[in-house]
Amino acid sequence: MALNVYRKSEHLPFAPRGIALGVFDGVHKGHRHLISMLMRRCETLELRPGVFTFSYDTGVGFNDRIVNHDFLMTDDEKIETLRSLGVEDIFLIPLTSEFCHLSADSFLRGVLVESLNTRLLAIGEDGRFGWKGQGDAAFLKEFARHNALEPLIVPDFLWKGRKVTSTRIREALAIGHIEEATEMMESAFRLQGIVVSGSNLGSRIGFPTANFTYPSTSALLRRGVYATHTRLDGVRWPSITNVGVAPSVRETGSDMLVETHLYDYDGDLYGRTLAVEFEAFIRDECVFSTIHDLAARVRADLDAVRALHQSGGEAPLSGMSCIIE
Template sequence: MKIYNHIDEFVKTNNAVVTIGTFDGVHYGHQKIISRLQEIARQKKGETVVLTFFPHPRMILHPEDKAIKLITTISEKAERLEKLGIDHLIITPFTRDFSNLSPHEYISYVLVDKIGTKQIVIGYDHRFGKDREGGLGHLQKYSADFGFEVEEIPEQDINDVAVSSTKIRNAIQDGDVKTANAFLGYHFHLTGKVIKGDQIGRSLGFPTANLFVEETYKLIPSDGIYAVNVQLSPAMDEERSFNGMAYIGHRPTINGMTHNIEVNIFDFDEDIYGSIIRINFLEYVRGDEKFDSIDELKAQLAKDEITVRSILV
């Protein structure tokens, strides 16, 4: 997959089959769109093009909303799309000027002049252009003038519940990673560098790797204990993975002041400080709790390990 960090970097192709969207999470519904995109490209001997944006439009249009968090970082999104077999990924900067393009300007300048779109596939109720005025009707109206075809994919469901990035975010924020994973079609994960902690976990008999997630906009699951799988060097072709239990929280029993993301990797004793690891979240076990003593905390962690190991069998 070729990646372009601005639409101006893209060289117009002769037979571009295009879809547009933020694709946060690249979830099950998005994957349906991608699948149809690829099917059309095979039929027309074309090339698949995904046009996405960074930062997320809400971050630019609503900068006062500091609570906006995303399921995938831009690099994670690119990784998911590459695994799905996309030919070209255009990551165009989303700016105020870009948001003010009229639907006609958006279609003529972006889709036709810059990309050379021959067919566009959009998801249910896709909107674009100034004040989100553009939609399926505009694409159909101008398709003959500009020589492209348009197809809308109907709303996709899982178990009769409509899939959306918002529902997935809400599930993750509630700790319901199993539901999030079902909607995503893969395990929600956090990727980051292992940093030095205060080694409290080691003193409790449960040494942990402390994860630093660089992207401040990345969504973090709710506080608590989780059954997880840990991938070492996730960017490399040959990955090693281990089971473990992750903790997210402020460590109230020891009056912790910082919000930590830690993982106790089972049956593992290597120095991985400075390494990039990925924590795949499989199941929520319990919420964060304050115990009356360190001994009570240690006893509970021992029970948690038994629970987590039984989940991961």
């Protein structure tokens, strides 16, 4: 069936629904488990499966916290991933001050039951909702006893003995554990941007790069060099990517950049939109005393990345050293 995306919770087509509630950042293994359980129960009850989640267009999150390098996915990536899981309705509601101040009862009664015609609500066992997180699993169960709403409380999903959370994935990205993050998300972490002009140093040393500013709302990666693939107009190109401030050639305090070399591509990328998918961390960002040293290190990094791509991800990487032995 067709996917519907709603950005408000009023004046909706009438349909009895089962709803999964959450932020769903990264749509990771835990989220997928919750949605899978929702889908099965919706099929039994003949309900339309949907997800109620949030957009942060105001730049402010829960508890008036400013959004800054918080997210594993853009809204568009989240929508496409949820679509692939079979969700039919997505309620992507702006996180306004008015919405955040709804009590738990007002949210369940006024938004979910009355506006969305929700008959089944799925949350994680530690899920919270309503002003200052007043609502929890116990609150939902008590509310359901007096209303036509079935609660579905889904236990935590464990991977390697620990609960899978968006925070755990962000922590993995921050220390360069890309493979772990990918496995928990069941998809690659991406950064997307429009290519801008740079110093052209890469071209001068034989490795032209397409550069864009690190997205301000995306979770932070460890600074350094990565094996990547880059999507351009629907085509996926093997690539090597540096994330950082290019300290050998740029001033201290410069903005973070994503610098990508599509090593089998030949063409002008300025002004084009790229989506870089991160696969493996190679080494930390380094300061080089000469351009010759920089070029030699990049050449060695590229050889390692080519070998990694050609082997399907099994080749040893060049390590974390800035020095070529």
